[in-house]
Amino acid sequence: MFFIFIFIYSLDAMLENTGLLERERQLQLKVKSLQNSLKSEKEEIHKLQNIVSSRASQYNHEMKRKERELNKLKERLNQLLVDKKEKRLAIDVSNKLGRADGKRSLWKTEKTVAKHEGEMYKTLLRDYESRQKELLLENAELRKVLKQMKKEMVAILSSRKPNVNGDKQDNGAQEEEEGIDSCKESVELFSVHAREKLTNGVRRQLKKLKTHVERLDSRDDSEDTENVPQDTSKEMGKLRLEARQCKDYIQKQQHLLQQKLSAQCEEETSAMLADCHMFQEKDCLRDEWKTLEGQRKSFERERRNFTEAAIRLSEERKTFEEERATWLKHQFLNSSPFADSKKPQSHCAFQTREASLPERAVTSPTPGCAPSVSSSTSDLLHTLSIICENRYMFLPVLW
Amino acid sequence: MNFSEVFKQSNHLCKISPDGKYLATCVQYRLVVRDVSTLQILNLYTCLDQISHMEWSSDSQFILCAMYKRALVQVWSLEQPDWHCKIDEGSIGLVASRWSPDGRHILNTTEFHLRITVWSLCTKAVSYIKNPKACHKGIDFSRDGCYMALAERRDCKDYVCVFVCDDWHLLRHFETETQDLAGLEWSPNGCVLAVWDSCLEYKVLLYSLDGRLLSTYSAYEWSLGVKCVAWSPSSQFLAIGSYDEKVRILNHITWKKIAQFEHPATVTSTKVVVYKEVEKRSAAGSEEHTLHNITMGSSLLSRRSKYEIHPAPVQMPVVRPDPDRANPKIGVSTLAFSSDSRYLATKNDNMASVIWVWDMQKMSLEAVLEQTSAVRCFQWDPKRSRLAMCTGNTKVYLWTPTGCVSVEVPSDGGFQVQLLTWHCHGDPLILLGKEQLCLCYTNTGTEDK
Numbered sequence: 001m002f003f004i005f006i007f008i009y010s011l012d013a014m015l016e017n018t019g020l021l022e023r024e025r026q027l028q029l030k031v032k033s034l035q036n037s038l039k040s041e042k043e044e045i046h047k048l049q050n051i052v053s054s055r056a057s058q059y060n061h062e063m064k065r066k067e068r069e070l071n072k073l074k075e076r077l078n079q080l081l082v083d084k085k086e087k088r089l090a091i092d093v094s095n096k097l098g099r100a101d102g103k104r105s106l107w108k109t110e111k112t113v114a115k116h117e118g119e120m121y122k123t124l125l126r127d128y129e130s131r132q133k134e135l136l137l138e139n140a141e142l143r144k145v146l147k148q149m150k151k152e153m154v155a156i157l158s159s160r161k162p163n164v165n166g167d168k169q170d171n172g173a174q175e176e177e178e179g180i181d182s183c184k185e186s187v188e189l190f191s192v193h194a195r196e197k198l199t200n201g202v203r204r205q206l207k208k209l210k211t212h213v214e215r216l217d218s219r220d221d222s223e224d225t226e227n228v229p230q231d232t233s234k235e236m237g238k239l240r241l242e243a244r245q246c247k248d249y250i251q252k253q254q255h256l257l258q259q260k261l262s263a264q265c266e267e268e269t270s271a272m273l274a275d276c277h278m279f280q281e282k283d284c285l286r287d288e289w290k291t292l293e294g295q296r297k298s299f300e301r302e303r304r305n306f307t308e309a310a311i312r313l314s315e316e317r318k319t320f321e322e323e324r325a326t327w328l329k330h331q332f333l334n335s336s337p338f339a340d341s342k343k344p345q346s347h348c349a350f351q352t353r354e355a356s357l358p359e360r361a362v363t364s365p366t367p368g369c370a371p372s373v374s375s376s377t378s379d380l381l382h383t384l385s386i387i388c389e390n391r392y393m394f395l396p397v398l399w
Numbered sequence: 400m401n402f403s404e405v406f407k408q409s410n411h412l413c414k415i416s417p418d419g420k421y422l423a424t425c426v427q428y429r430l431v432v433r434d435v436s437t438l439q440i441l442n443l444y445t446c447l448d449q450i451s452h453m454e455w456s457s458d459s460q461f462i463l464c465a466m467y468k469r470a471l472v473q474v475w476s477l478e479q480p481d482w483h484c485k486i487d488e489g490s491i492g493l494v495a496s497r498w499s500p501d502g503r504h505i506l507n508t509t510e511f512h513l514r515i516t517v518w519s520l521c522t523k524a525v526s527y528i529k530n531p532k533a534c535h536k537g538i539d540f541s542r543d544g545c546y547m548a549l550a551e552r553r554d555c556k557d558y559v560c561v562f563v564c565d566d567w568h569l570l571r572h573f574e575t576e577t578q579d580l581a582g583l584e585w586s587p588n589g590c591v592l593a594v595w596d597s598c599l600e601y602k603v604l605l606y607s608l609d610g611r612l613l614s615t616y617s618a619y620e621w622s623l624g625v626k627c628v629a630w631s632p633s634s635q636f637l638a639i640g641s642y643d644e645k646v647r648i649l650n651h652i653t654w655k656k657i658a659q660f661e662h663p664a665t666v667t668s669t670k671v672v673v674y675k676e677v678e679k680r681s682a683a684g685s686e687e688h689t690l691h692n693i694t695m696g697s698s699l700l701s702r703r704s705k706y707e708i709h710p711a712p713v714q715m716p717v718v719r720p721d722p723d724r725a726n727p728k729i730g731v732s733t734l735a736f737s738s739d740s741r742y743l744a745t746k747n748d749n750m751a752s753v754i755w756v757w758d759m760q761k762m763s764l765e766a767v768l769e770q771t772s773a774v775r776c777f778q779w780d781p782k783r784s785r786l787a788m789c790t791g792n793t794k795v796y797l798w799t800p801t802g803c804v805s806v807e808v809p810s811d812g813g814f815q816v817q818l819l820t821w822h823c824h825g826d827p828l829i830l831l832g833k834e835q836l837c838l839c840y841t842n843t844g845t846e847d848k
Binding site: 096099 | 481482486487489490491510518522523525545546563565566568570590598599609622623651652722726
């Protein structure tokens with residue numbers, strides 16, 4: 001029981017403690033804020049005190065000055081009362097002067113008073129008129145500028161497609177305004193109504209332009225959030241590639257530049273070396289050219305030789321063929337039993353063949369088959385036909 | 400630049416005639432009139448006492464010499480040197496004397512500002528104006544010379560009287576809403592009268608020529624207020640310099656503030672050209688010591704100086720005034736517009752060696768000129784955008800939009816330039832020392848940095 005009591009008592013104490021701590025914290029905050037306000041109030045008081053003290057010193061100064069003057073005045077009064085000889089004021093001029101403008105002075109009458117008033121008001125009116133003229137000019141300029149601004153804004157806004165329905169309605173109003181503007185230009189505006197219309201028009205255009213710009217901004221933002229994964233990655237890839245290419249290019253350029261810079265210090269020798277290399281190359285090339293020319297010439301010669309040889313060969317072949325043909329004829333004539341009897345048949349056979357052969361001889365123009373045998377025509381033809389046939393028969397074998 | 404001979408003068412009384420042909424100087428009790436181009440003495444007049452004030456009449460024919468101690472005014476004629484005129488104020492005393500715009504009347508302010516006596520030289524007649532106010536600027540003539548505005552104090556209230564200078568007819572008389580009127584000034588076009596209160600209250604009132612209150616302007620309460628006021632020559636702007644180190648510009652259409660120029664201790668804008676005067680001692684034996692200089696004797700003590708351009712930010716030397724004294728040396732005390740209203744030059748009293756030049760077209764700071772000592776006087780050229788200034792040393796300084804130059808005044812014994820004024824046609828520049836006077840001929844087109 002006793003312990004329970006102690007326990008409850010300690011709990012109470014703890015709660016009270018936390019409560020007290022909280023209160024202490026709040027009070028501390030309050031103290032701080034009060035201190036701040038006290039500081040600001042003190043500063044304010046200090047400032048006001050300074051003002052008061054400066055004003056007080058100024059008042060004192062003035063008071064002293066006035067007192068001094070009063071004393072001087074008192075002295076002078078006493079002096080005058082005592083002094084019997086009074087010096088009167090006087091003017092002594094050797095001769096009177098004429099007026100500066102040469103005119104005669106006038107008596108002060110009502111007319112002159114009225115004239116003075118008139119002059120004064122004339123001066124004032126002149127000043128107001130000139131000021132009004134200046135202000136009119138300024139107004140006209142500003143109005144011109146406003147109209148121009150409105151026109152330009154309308155142009156900007158009408159160049160884009162009307163996205164919202166509201167625009168269409170405004171367009172109608174715009175057209176009406178433009179219509180009014182065109183007839184306004186010929187007439188000067190002084191009425192409040194017209195002025196208000198102009199300013200309202202400009203304000204409206206400006207608001208439209210503002211909403212348009214805001215819409216553009218928001219559209220850009222929304223677009224970005226939609227296509228972020230695809231477009232951006234593609235773009236990023238493209239950009240990365242471009243950057244790499246550029247870097248490589250730059251590196252290459254730098255490398256070349258460095259080379260050039262390092263080579264520049266040995267400019268002369270390198271130039272000479274380059275020249276030497278060039279000359280060397282030139283010589284090599286010349287030699288090669290020469291050899292190639294030689295080769296070409298030899299090739300030409302050989303070709304010519306070959307052609308000559310080929311011609312000769314063909315001629316020789318022809319003669320050989322002729323000889324062979326005669327030899328074969330002889331052989332044939334000598335070897336065949338029916339040489340006499342078959343002579344006409346063979347003659348006929350030859351003749352028949354002979355008939356068909358010239359065609360062949362004509363249709364197959366091959367080198368070496370030039371019919372330039374100088375014997376009797378029939379014999380010639382005969383031998384030719386044999387040669388040709390033999391040739392045809394033996395061509396695949398020979399060649 | 401060429402400098403003329405040094406002449407004697409006393410009391411800084413040296414004035415050029417309105418037509419620009421003659422130069423009148425006072426030496427003790429003598430009045431010397433010279434021709435401006437040749438500087439030959441044309442006339443010499445002798446007054447009865449030491450001259451306290453001297454003024455040309457508007458037609459450049461007469462000169463007024465006032466002797467306050469004797470309460471006498473003497474008028475001299477240029478055409479007829481033997482013509483004489485003497486005005487004696489008697490026992491009532493004399494504190495101020497001035498010409499009327501037509502050059503035929505003299506207005507004398509008596510001691511204690513009891514009254515203003517208007518003397519006519521044509522009729523020998525006298526008229527009085529009662530209760531003129533004794534303030535910083537209580538009387539002003541319009542530029543065309545038709546009207547005169549006068550501040551009046553009666554029954555502890557301020558009034559403004561507008562007179563027609565032709566016949567001194569009182570055109571308008573109205574009460575002003577000021578606690579203690581400190582000054583009034585006509586606008587250059589003569590249609591608006593600016594009236595301002597003493598420094599204890601910031602209040603500037605604008606009245607039309609016919610006496611209607613056009614506008615009231617008050618920037619703040621309680622702190623010390625207006626220190627100086629200046630109209631732009633085109634009448635478009637009214638510049639108000641105050642004790643809070645700011646200049647406020649009002650426009651002539653709405654009479655509202657259109658710009659505020661501040662004079663901070665640190666100039667941070669990079670568009671401002673900061674010229675700093677730097678002195679360099681001329682070493683003995685250098686080629687600058689010509690024979691002429693050595694015979695002069697003073698060149699060893701003189702220090703040549705030149706301008707250096709400092710890039711922003713630049714710190715200005717600030718002098719904190721004594722807070723317990725009246726009329727503290729803080730705030731914008733002098734304002735001067737250039738003749739084409741393009742520039743405004745200002746001086747802030749707690750940075751007395753610095754002149755600030757503001758561009759009125761851009762409404763921003765154009766240049767800052769920091770001198771080695773406090774600037775005593777500065778004035779714009781009446782024809783060109785040139786600012787001449789002096790600081791009480793032997794140099795005269797010129798600023799133009801293209802650059803800045805410091806020129807030493809050559810003289811034996813050292814010529815301390817204390818005041819300067821331009822000739823009405825722009826050249827020469829008249830420099831006044833303590834008891835000396837010198838003319839400076841600026842050759843246009845050959846200025847270098």
